[in-house]
Amino acid sequence: MSWLDRLKSGLSRSTTKLADSLAGLASGTMPLDEARLDAIEEALITADLGPAVAQRIREKLEGPRFERGIDEAGLKAAVAEEITNILAPYAKPLAVTAFPRPHVILVVGVNGVGKTTTIAKLARRFTEADYSVMLAAGDTFRAAAIAQLRIWAERVGVPLVSGEQGADAAGLAFTALEKAQAAGTDVLIIDTAGRLQNKSGLMDELAKIRRVLQKRSPAAPHDTLLVLDATTGQNALSQIEVFQSVAKVSGLVITKLDGTARGGVIVAAAERFHLPIHAIGIGEGMDDLRPFEAQDFATAITGR
Numbered sequence: 359m360s361w362l363d364r365l366k367s368g369l370s371r372s373t374t375k376l377a378d379s380l381a382g383l384a385s386g387t388m389p390l391d392e393a394r395l396d397a398i399e400e401a402l403i404t405a406d407l408g409p410a411v412a413q414r415i416r417e418k419l420e421g422p423r424f425e426r427g428i429d430e431a432g433l434k435a436a437v438a439e440e441i442t443n444i445l446a447p448y449a450k451p452l453a454v455t456a457f458p459r460p461h462v463i464l465v466v467g468v469n470g471v472g473k474t475t476t477i478a479k480l481a482r483r484f485t486e487a488d489y490s491v492m493l494a495a496g497d498t499f500r501a502a503a504i505a506q507l508r509i510w511a512e513r514v515g516v517p518l519v520s521g522e523q524g525a526d527a528a529g530l531a532f533t534a535l536e537k538a539q540a541a542g543t544d545v546l547i548i549d550t551a552g553r554l555q556n557k558s559g560l561m562d563e564l565a566k567i568r569r570v571l572q573k574r575s576p577a578a579p580h581d582t583l584l585v586l587d588a589t590t591g592q593n594a595l596s597q598i599e600v601f602q603s604v605a606k607v608s609g610l611v612i613t614k615l616d617g618t619a620r621g622g623v624i625v626a627a628a629e630r631f632h633l634p635i636h637a638i639g640i641g642e643g644m645d646d647l648r649p650f651e652a653q654d655f656a657t658a659i660t661g662r
């Protein structure tokens with residue numbers, strides 16, 4: 359199966375939700391009047407694209423262009439085109455640009471969103487592109503998180519810097535950066551704790567990690583990735599807000615788009631927060647995390 363087919367099948371629940379409503383609202387013979395525009399707007403909101411995006415798409419459909427009606431294919435194409443326009447500026451694959459090396463990527467997000475597996479999948483993609491990678495188990499709060507990352511590091515075949523449970527996360531990040539610099543590593547990916555219950559503690563910890571990294575590499579971290587679980591829908595949007603306030607989030611990775619009907623949340627996130635979307639996850643397998651592409655996503659979610 360091609361990636362687009364896998365994306366389509368992963369997104370099928372989101373697609374069904376949006377495509378079925380659009381199909382029901384299309385008519386090649388009846389004018390696209392206020393009532394139908396309202397219903398289309400509503401369908402877009404129900405599909406988690408958010409009120410601002412729904413309004414924007416509605417405006418595109420208003421006016422003389424479709425006054426004689428719009429059939430199902432036309433409506434899906436028009437919606438897909440607008441979704442592509444909204445998403446395209448934010449579809450940016452992660453790039454290894456730091457010089458001198460390593461390119462440091464700090465990974466943040468609440469527990470359970472798929473942070474650890476995302477780190478493993480990114481590590482794998484980078485090694486496949488011939489970059490050397492090192493991981494750091496900066497979620498020192500939970501022994502399970504350290505153990506989990508160790509398993510992944512072994513599977514992917516990359517070195518891991520870890521400490522004891524309860525060790526100072528910033529100290530660990532510093533040691534990891536020292537080791538990566540000494541080894542000439544291209545990419546250092548640092549896991550962090552995701553305890554939102556203690557917001558000020560988390561903010562202090564992330565700020566301290568940045569500070570100590572910058573002692574050895576003034577531009578580090580070069581990326582601060584926030585990992586979000588698409589199945590949490592609107593809650594993912596509040597997580598962006600919170601993490602922007604505790605960390606300088608520079609881009610998003612959105613996981614678990616398979617098996618959720620809430621994939622539309624990506625469009626809402628892009629429109630509202632203007633953050634790059636680096637990659638999306640559509641399954642637990644190593645190949646199920648890929649760079650985000652606006653047009654593929656728009657095609658998949660509108661069921662074109």
Ligand SMILES: Nc1nc2c(ncn2[C@@H]2O[C@H](COP(=O)(O)OP(=O)(O)OP(=O)(O)O)[C@@H](O)[C@H]2O)c(=O)[nH]1
Nearest residue numbers: 469470471472473474475613614615639640641642
């Ligand atoms: N279906 C699906 N499952 C995923 C995806 N990404 C991650 N997962 C699964 O989500 C679960 C949690 O992933 P972890 O990587 O352990 O999440 P985490 O945020 O590090 O969570 P903790 O380590 O428990 O804090 C695992 O079972 C993953 O296999 C995805 O894109 N699709």
